[in-house]
Amino acid sequence: MKVVQVRCPNCSQPIYSKIKDIVFFCENCKVLHIRGGETKVIDYEIADFNKTITAEKKYMPFWRVWCNFTINESRVSGGTFRKMAQFMRGGGNSGSLFVFVPASEMDVATFKQLAMDLTMSPPRYSTRLDFGGLQRLPTKITNGEAENVSDFVFVTIQADKPGILQDLDYDLVCQEARMVYLPFVVTESGPRPAW
Amino acid sequence: MSISVGLNCPACGGAIQVADGEQVVNCEYCGSMLYLEGDGGVNTIAFKMKVDRGAARAVSEEWFRKDWKARDLRKEAKVLEIYPIYLPFWSIKMRVIGWICGYDERTYSDSKGHTRTERIPKEEMVLNDYQYSEIACDPGDLGIKRLRNFLGESEFEDFGNIPTYEATTSKDEAMKRIGEEALNDARGEAHVQHVTFERVHVLPRALSMIYYPIWVVRYGYREKMYIYTVDGVSGEIISGRAPGDPLFQSLAITAGTTIGGLIAAGSLYLMAASETMDPTITLIGLAAGAIITFGAYMFFRHGSEIIEGDFTDKKYGLGGLDEMGVVSDLLKGRIDLGGRI
Ligand SMILES: [Zn+2]
Numbered sequence: 335m336k337v338v339q340v341r342c343p344n345c346s347q348p349i350y351s352k353i354k355d356i357v358f359f360c361e362n363c364k365v366l367h368i369r370g371g372e373t374k375v376i377d378y379e380i381a382d383f384n385k386t387i388t389a390e391k392k393y394m395p396f397w398r399v400w401c402n403f404t405i406n407e408s409r410v411s412g413g414t415f416r417k418m419a420q421f422m423r424g425g426g427n428s429g430s431l432f433v434f435v436p437a438s439e440m441d442v443a444t445f446k447q448l449a450m451d452l453t454m455s456p457p458r459y460s461t462r463l464d465f466g467g468l469q470r471l472p473t474k475i476t477n478g479e480a481e482n483v484s485d486f487v488f489v490t491i492q493a494d495k496p497g498i499l500q501d502l503d504y505d506l507v508c509q510e511a512r513m514v515y516l517p518f519v520v521t522e523s524g525p526r527p528a529w
Numbered sequence: 530m531s532i533s534v535g536l537n538c539p540a541c542g543g544a545i546q547v548a549d550g551e552q553v554v555n556c557e558y559c560g561s562m563l564y565l566e567g568d569g570g571v572n573t574i575a576f577k578m579k580v581d582r583g584a585a586r587a588v589s590e591e592w593f594r595k596d597w598k599a600r601d602l603r604k605e606a607k608v609l610e611i612y613p614i615y616l617p618f619w620s621i622k623m624r625v626i627g628w629i630c631g632y633d634e635r636t637y638s639d640s641k642g643h644t645r646t647e648r649i650p651k652e653e654m655v656l657n658d659y660q661y662s663e664i665a666c667d668p669g670d671l672g673i674k675r676l677r678n679f680l681g682e683s684e685f686e687d688f689g690n691i692p693t694y695e696a697t698t699s700k701d702e703a704m705k706r707i708g709e710e711a712l713n714d715a716r717g718e719a720h721v722q723h724v725t726f727e728r729v730h731v732l733p734r735a736l737s738m739i740y741y742p743i744w745v746v747r748y749g750y751r752e753k754m755y756i757y758t759v760d761g762v763s764g765e766i767i768s769g770r771a772p773g774d775p776l777f778q779s780l781a782i783t784a785g786t787t788i789g790g791l792i793a794a795g796s797l798y799l800m801a802a803s804e805t806m807d808p809t810i811t812l813i814g815l816a817a818g819a820i821i822t823f824g825a826y827m828f829f830r831h832g833s834e835i836i837e838g839d840f841t842d843k844k845y846g847l848g849g850l851d852e853m854g855v856v857s858d859l860l861k862g863r864i865d866l867g868g869r870i
Contacts, residue, residue: 335573337536337545337554340562348540350560354553358562369552369564409725411650442656482626482730489628489728490654498650499630501726 343373355472357395357513364463366513370476376513381459381529383468383517391528393470394518395437396452397480397511403488404428404505410497417491420454432456433484437513438471444524449487450494457516459529468517480511538563547574551735567737571700575688575740576681578613578761585744585759586611592757592766598835599772602750609754610747613761615693615740617665618676619703622658622736623711627729629653629719653719655729661707665696665738671758672768672838676741681762688740696738704733743767758838768838786822793818 340349342360344367349358357368357376366376383391405418405427421429434452436445475483485506493499518525536545543558547565552572554563565572586608593602630652638644662676708731715729742761747754750772757769796814 335565335567337539337563337565339539340553340564349562351555351562352560354551354555355562356553442654445656446654479624479732482732485728486626486628486730493628493630493652493654499628499652499726500632500650501630502728 340369343367343375353472355470356476357473359465359470368477370478374477376477377510378513378515379461380463380465380515381457381517382462383466383528387519387528389519389528391468391517391519393465393468393515394525395471395473396448396514396516397435397437397475397477397483398514399433399435399480399484399511400430400509401433401484401488402428402430402507406503406505407501408492408503409499409501410492411500412497417494433487433508434514435475435480435483435487435511437473437475437480439474446490447524450491452516453487453491457527457529459516465515470515473513477511477513481508484508484511547572572737573740574683574737575615576683576742576762578689578691578742579682580742580744580759580761580764582611582613582744584764585613585746585761588759588764588766589746589748589757592769593771596835597774599750599774600776602771606748606750606755608746608748611744613691613742613744614668615688615691615742616668616671616673617694617696618662618739618741619665619696619698619700619707620660620662620676620679620737620739621704621707622660622734623707624732624734625655625657625659625711625715625729626732627655627715628726629655629716629721629724629729630726631721631724633722651721653721655715655719657715657718658734659711659714661710662739663698663703663707665698665703666694667697668694670840671743671745671756672770672836672840673743673758674839676739677767678760678763679739691742693740700736704736708733766837768840769836770840771835773833773835789818789820789822791818792821 340358341347342349342358342363342365344365345360345363347360347362349360351358357366359366366378368374368376380393403418403421418429418431421431423429431453434449434456436448440448485508488504488506489499489502492502517528519528520526536547537543538545538556538559538561540561540563541556541559543556545554545556545563547554552565554565555561556563567573589606590603593606599605630650632651633649634646635649636644636646660679662679664674711731712729716724744759744761745756746759747756749755753772755770755772757771758767759765760767793815796811796818
């Protein structure tokens, strides 16, 4: 058991932070990395924030996971709405989508809401190269976990109203997760998009 | 849940605070991000022994008096042996996330005896963090299987001169067992009677090996040997065996049998008095009476000993309840038979 100082795998500069984050952002060369069994550099995007919003904004981390799916059978009690229709290819039963997995700590209701909203209507934004002095919330979910959680989000979309999900036979294949930082204004009724 | 550890920041030399199972640490002095690298991703910590020999012995004073232990235990018990040990535990945080869907069935019967079964479809989201621990060695029967306390002052693998048990169970097996336990707990919370769809992920969030200090005390009472163990951090009794009191036992058996009998008799009387009453109420009454009688019997059948903790031969508590379950099913069978006559 030993303790090591975290250094950027790209430029070897030590990384300083006051918050406990499982991903490390190098202010020097802008490389983001994660440590688990191995040290791994992560692809990421930072969405530019809307400068006309004057309220305090914070960057929240999301794992964005590209997933291919096939729905073989779905049985819902009291509802037949085809929830994935917009992602299906040519009237078939398979398609692809970006699943957004909130990666910071939050209550279950907010987690579900954000994952569903962003996955069902993917955000459009222009990107920037740094956080522009905004606070960045720490990541608590690893890229490996993000794949399992994508599967959960996928089923959550099926289970969401209307009707009560009774059976779902599907295949879901996920690709490597990429980190997306989205700016939000934190309000009493939950985070509000600020891009 | 911060634990102070005997490690220092490699950048500035400041002392580090770590939470159980966490790998990322911020140095509160120089702001450096630090990372804990354990063997195979497992953090190992040892809690400091905070309880001395005298305190480990003295804690029995109170414990001997509690429950239905022999009344002269405090006077007659002779401590034969008292020694400290470190026991290894796997400590694992699990996140369980997924969906369990299906239906419950409810059966209604009207006054004419027609029954109707209704299906209530259910979709239950499961999203929970659980903390589990499991002993990682076989120290003999000390009545200790899991940790009750995850807080303490810690050194990394510094045991002083206290004998330490080596971890003998594998990390993967512990994870697997605990994963299954977490899944079962989640299923229990979702509470879907008939499952038609289940998609649940069990994600290990943090894994550490905690070496925990414990005092083992062996004592004698009237030619027999007993044991108790003391938490080396909190100073509380973790597990123990003690002689029971013969007078309390006979009183309790009498009381239990009497109450059980009264309930059974009362429900029979009610049935006789009212012809319109649902006979199932009487059956429930009879069963409840039988269970109380039987419970009192089970509790004191082996009555010579009072046992606390996770001993394998525990005579009552969960073991006793299991046996009670089987017998109450048998009783139901008998009552049904009686109903037909
Ligand atoms: Zn760098």
